[in-house]
Amino acid sequence: MSLQPPTVFLVDDEALVRKAVERLLRAEGFEVAAFASPAEFLAAHDPAEPGCLVLDMAMPGINGLELQETLSARGSALPIIFLTGRADVPMCVQAMKRGAADFLTKPLKDTDLFAAIRRALEHDRNARQTRAEREDIRARVASLTPRERDVLKQVVTGQLNKQIAFNLGTVEKTIKVHRGRVMEKMRVTSVAELVRLVERCGLGFQFDTEK
Amino acid sequence: MRGVSIDITARRLAEQEVQERRAELTHLSRVAMLGELSGSLAHELNQPLTAILSNAQAAQRFLARPQINRAELEEILSDIVDADQHAGEVIRSLRLLLKKGEVQRQQLDANEVVQEVLNLVRSDLLNHRVAAETELAPDLPTVRGDRVQLQQVMLNLVMNACDAMAGSDVAGRRLCVSTNWIADEGVRVSVRDHGLGIPTELLERVFEPFFTTKPQGLGLGLAVCRSILLAHDGELSAENHPSGGAVFRFTLPTELHAGT
Numbered sequence: 001m002s003l004q005p006p007t008v009f010l011v012d013d014e015a016l017v018r019k020a021v022e023r024l025l026r027a028e029g030f031e032v033a034a035f036a037s038p039a040e041f042l043a044a045h046d047p048a049e050p051g052c053l054v055l056d057m058a059m060p061g062i063n064g065l066e067l068q069e070t071l072s073a074r075g076s077a078l079p080i081i082f083l084t085g086r087a088d089v090p091m092c093v094q095a096m097k098r099g100a101a102d103f104l105t106k107p108l109k110d111t112d113l114f115a116a117i118r119r120a121l122e123h124d125r126n127a128r129q130t131r132a133e134r135e136d137i138r139a140r141v142a143s144l145t146p147r148e149r150d151v152l153k154q155v156v157t158g159q160l161n162k163q164i165a166f167n168l169g170t171v172e173k174t175i176k177v178h179r180g181r182v183m184e185k186m187r188v189t190s191v192a193e194l195v196r197l198v199e200r201c202g203l204g205f206q207f208d209t210e211k
Numbered sequence: 212m213r214g215v216s217i218d219i220t221a222r223r224l225a226e227q228e229v230q231e232r233r234a235e236l237t238h239l240s241r242v243a244m245l246g247e248l249s250g251s252l253a254h255e256l257n258q259p260l261t262a263i264l265s266n267a268q269a270a271q272r273f274l275a276r277p278q279i280n281r282a283e284l285e286e287i288l289s290d291i292v293d294a295d296q297h298a299g300e301v302i303r304s305l306r307l308l309l310k311k312g313e314v315q316r317q318q319l320d321a322n323e324v325v326q327e328v329l330n331l332v333r334s335d336l337l338n339h340r341v342a343a344e345t346e347l348a349p350d351l352p353t354v355r356g357d358r359v360q361l362q363q364v365m366l367n368l369v370m371n372a373c374d375a376m377a378g379s380d381v382a383g384r385r386l387c388v389s390t391n392w393i394a395d396e397g398v399r400v401s402v403r404d405h406g407l408g409i410p411t412e413l414l415e416r417v418f419e420p421f422f423t424t425k426p427q428g429l430g431l432g433l434a435v436c437r438s439i440l441l442a443h444d445g446e447l448s449a450e451n452h453p454s455g456g457a458v459f460r461f462t463l464p465t466e467l468h469a470g471t
Contacts, residue, residue, distance in 0.1 A: 027272035
């Protein structure tokens with residue numbers, strides 16, 4: 001997990017508005033990176049940087065909705081707060097359906113904007129943490145041998161060593177050894193912990209089909 | 212003797228009435244257009260208001276800090292002034308267009324009229340996802356005309372162009388506005404869209420009163436535009452561009468060749 005402070009990425013084509021909102025956010029203590037167009041933002045965007053996107057809806061060229069689409073196609077999970085000059089319900093609905101974090105109308109109420117950004121940053125932090133944990137667990141699973149993975153699969157479904165040995169056509173003593181290594185590699189001390197880990201990882205019981 | 216003088220009075224009155232009617236129709240058509248634009252115009256005012264509010268709130272926060280950055284505050288204030296002026300310009304142009312004023316002939320720069328209208332419809336173009344391109348000839352001789360009426364013509368042509376491209380691919384929604392100096396004719400302004408064009412048999416009919424292709428349209432816009440151009444000793448015509456889309460051109464005589 002990165003320790004860098006989150007950045008509020010601001011994209012608005014109108015210089016006067018962009019500068020004003022950037023100042024307001026900096027005055028409130030946020031780290032801000034402002035861009036004059038979606039293309040400029042995309043060129044500089046590093047998905048590893050934590051933060052959120054404050055995005056104007058109506059812009060020439062690529063508009064806000066299209067940038068949202070592009071980002072999601074690229075696998076970016078950056079939360080997006082849309083700014084709009086008009087209460088355009090169909091656009092709002094479309095943006096929300098695609099997972100927009102918030103939708104604010106201009107002129108912006110400062111407290112609403114800050115609250116929306118704090119929620120979005122919090123969401124981004126949690127999501128990044130979950131993803132990092134998941135990756136960590138996946139890496140542990142990946143370190144298991146195929147045999148150990150077979151054992152893990154059976155252990156988490158609540159099978160006893162004796163049953164596992166029978167299922168895998170071996171003796172209980174061997175399973176015990178495998179099981180010990182699984183617990184060690186997965187860095188857990190109880191079956192309950194192991195189950196929780198596998199569940200959190202979101203892999204279900206398909207982890208053996210993956211690398 | 213007496214009879215002759217009465218005759219002339221009656222004719223003058225009739226002429227005056229026709230002119231008044233025409234002025235009313237021109238104004239009506241303008242107001243109707245601005246009505247259509249109202250959402251975009253509100254947005255055009257909303258932008259500077261957003262800038263002003265966010266700047267002011269930023270300044271309040273900066274002022275609450277123990278150390279005050281003078282330069283930053285100066286910049287903020289200067290931006291607030293700019294935003295306010297921008298809003299003022301929008302309102303000024305709107306007021307002029309809405310007013311039922313006397314026709315005022317003055318020396319005008321056609322490029323300026325084009326630019327003023329494009330500034331006014333910027334949000335509407337964004338909304339229609341139309342990209343505007345301009346090719347404005349530098350050093351054009353001035354034309355003599357009524358600023359508001361010529362803006363009205365320009366506005367009408369631009370809005371029609373947007374409507375003509377509503378069904379096109381977003382990437383193809385290009386509006387091209389150009390100005391040129393044509394010897395022996397004057398200053399020509401061309402507004403080209405990249406829509407489907409106009410069926411040849413309708414190229415002249417589009418200027419007839421009450422001819423419209425729009426469900427909400429009155430069919431007066433282009434008829435009024437043509438009468439404005441006639442009153443300016445100019446002309447307005449439509450044709451299809453060989454590589455697609457319609458082009459509306461209007462020509463205004465300049466002082467240079469007005470004498471010839």
